[in-house]
Amino acid sequence: MITRLQKVLLLLTATMVAAFLLVVSVGAHATVQDDTAALYKSKCVACHGATAEKKFDASKPDEELVQVTLKGKKAEKPPNMPAFGEKGITADQAKALVAFMKAQKH
Secondary structure, eight states, rough: OOHHHHHHHHHHHHHHHHHHHHHHHHHHHHHHHHHHHHHEEEEEEEETTTTTTTSTTTTSSSHHHHHHHEEEEEOOSSOBBGGGGTOOOOHHHHHHHHHHHHHHOO
16 A cells, blocks of 8 residues: 555655656757757848748748758749758758748748
C-alpha cells in the first residue's frame, strides 16, 4: 500500500517533472524562433524587407513557398529567387522561414 506521504511525494515529483518539461519546451521553441529570425535576417531581408513586405505572396500554400525557397524561382523581373536548398537551407528551415514570413505579414 502507498502511504499518504508517498502519494504527496509522488504528486510533487510529477509536478516538478511537468514544470521542467514545460520550461525546456518553451526554451527550445524560443531558440528555434530566434534561429529562424537570424536566418531570415541573414538570407532573406535584403530582398523581402524587414517584415516580408516585398516579393512574398502569403496567400500561396506553404508547400509551394517551401519549394520556391529550396529550388528558387525566376521572377518576372530580376532579382530572381535563388535556390537556397543549394546553399544549405534544409526543408525544415524553409518551412520555418515560410511560417516566420507569414507571421510578419500580420
